[in-house]
Amino acid sequence: MTQRITEAAVRAHLDAQARPPGSLGRIEDLAVRLAVVQQTMKPQAEAVSLLVFAGDHGLTQDRVSAYPSEVTQAMVATLLAGRASANAFARAIGAEVRIIDAGVDADLAPHPLLVDAKVARGTRNAAREPAMSTQDVELAIARGSEQAIAALDRGADLLVLGEMGIGNSASAALVMHRLAPAPLLDCIGVGTGHDNAGLAHKRAVLTRASQRSDATEPLEVLRQFGGLEIAMMAGAVLGALDRRALVVIDGFICTAAALAAIRMRPEAREVCLFAHRSAEAGHDQMLKAMQAEPLLDLGLRLGEGTGGLLAVPLIRAAAALLSDVASLDDVLAGRV
Template identity: 40%
Template sequence: MEEKIKNAIADNKHATNVEGKKKSPLWGDLEGLLQHKIDNKTKPLGSLGVLEEIALQVGLVQNTLSPKIENPAHLVFAADHGLADEGISPYPKDVTWQMVMNFCAGGASINVFCRQNEMELKVFDVGVDYDFSENLPVVNAKIARGTCNMRKEPAMTIGECRAAMEVGCKAVRVEVAKGCNTVACGEMGIGNTSSSSLLMHKFTGHPIEDCTGRGSGLGDKQLDRKTRILKEISEKYDPQSAEEVLTTFGGLEIAAMTGAYLEAKKQNMIILIDGFISTAALLTAIQFDASVKENCIFCHSSDEKGHKLMLEFLGVKPLLQLGMRLGEGGGAAVALPLVKSAVNFLNEMSSMEDAGVSNKE
């Protein structure tokens, strides 16, 4: 059966959908074959629930009845935000570089989860207002020493935004060359929930009040002030294209994540999506290429206000609801074993025929 699929793919390499975009030549046939394989495992129909949906999705993305999760990588992009000078976070800007140092020392939650789940972790300095030693395990990809204060001027120039996106693209290509087919992205940047709220507001049309949350722990008065500032900023500019929106309101690390998602789709990888900021970057990537969503597994629902609305806007359901709102991409790393379980049952669980078990009549 697998050989039949490979031969058909070879005969239909140039198949396209009605819009002229590349599409799996066997999407319909392969979907039926995968569903048959899933349904004929030694279990009642549908009894593995969401794991069956993941198995089907991963098989379709990889165009195979025997999908694999190989050398999964977690890319954390760090950068500072000029808007942090307006006091929109309870933490000072220095926490950005201090947390990067914590990543280097292996002491952050994302270090713990990546070690536990055998996921390679890489940290990128895309725009931290600090000079890291060359001896530290940090990839130096600094575009600028943080973004500008959006209350006064756009966050980035077009050139800076494009350069940051290329950092993400290159990071993914490096992992692909090492045999990675599954990637997640995380971030570190004091003030980046504000950028994410503005991107969500512009791309979904939700009022800024519904897009703005407490971030790393704002009190009620601080949240009201943050919301007022973001509303002022949203009304100050009128960017037209997706690139202009990202340049005006985004962050260097968010632009890098956006580029990483676009490249991961181009490389036909499985993309594990984390919480609020990661989803804001994905929402941005979708403005450039809507098909990115096909490769994405949405790992959890963040406790940050706005994330649930973003997931509803995208029409997706998260795997986990753990009340997390930490950032760093932790929810994606925590969910990786579930994705592996889905692939493993599809490849290793006996079929009814193999096990000699009577199927449902």
């Protein structure tokens, strides 16, 4: 029987290297996480798959976003054309890209990078009725898990989650409100770029939505307030957990999906690497609710998986730290 790799064993390996123990700070912590999750002293992070989940939101009927819902379809087309910010970052690190149609309110033409996992053409308006049926939530979670497992089966060492969906910061704020939990107004930010009047209107709509249901159980919170792409990303986290694979969590919306997954299965926290602290209001508080310290803090609030991709070089460096650095004993004995 193979002996299990423990945190203590990984720390002992790092402490024996030719440098002062602890001198690489949080990179050492990251190396420990990689080794323990992958159960190897030589973890891999070279093959990266970016999974961008796209979906529309009925909440946009009440103008919770500064942009119309049609922008979701337009940005999906931009991602498929390789011209979005996430594509540029993915090329910079050699990551595979897949765009998953979780619930775009349009019939999308086939494309080599597009995965048709559509559950419905968007959600219903959560300010007036449940966003989804129980069946839709469960199907979205299952399909998200399938997409994570498919990417791992294609050879990915590491998954990066991203999203595209006009109105999804409003949905994520409601999910955070109930699952962190946190006061609603602390969870609501400018999203795609509201001015003061737009932000006040968004707060009013989401207050009305929150008063419609007192849900606190994760699946019910997703049913009442979630998005199809948010539920699908939660499923992707659970799929990664089942395969003992690390998944890099991007910004505010992805973190809300991870929060839902962790509230469903607390052990999912171990496989989540939180890439960055978003500039979106509420993200820092949501991270603290999961005792998560992100790798970067760059003032990002775009989504698409951009922050997750930027964190990959740090993760690769942590993997290399375990496999490529000589021990002090080898240095002193001239074995390098």
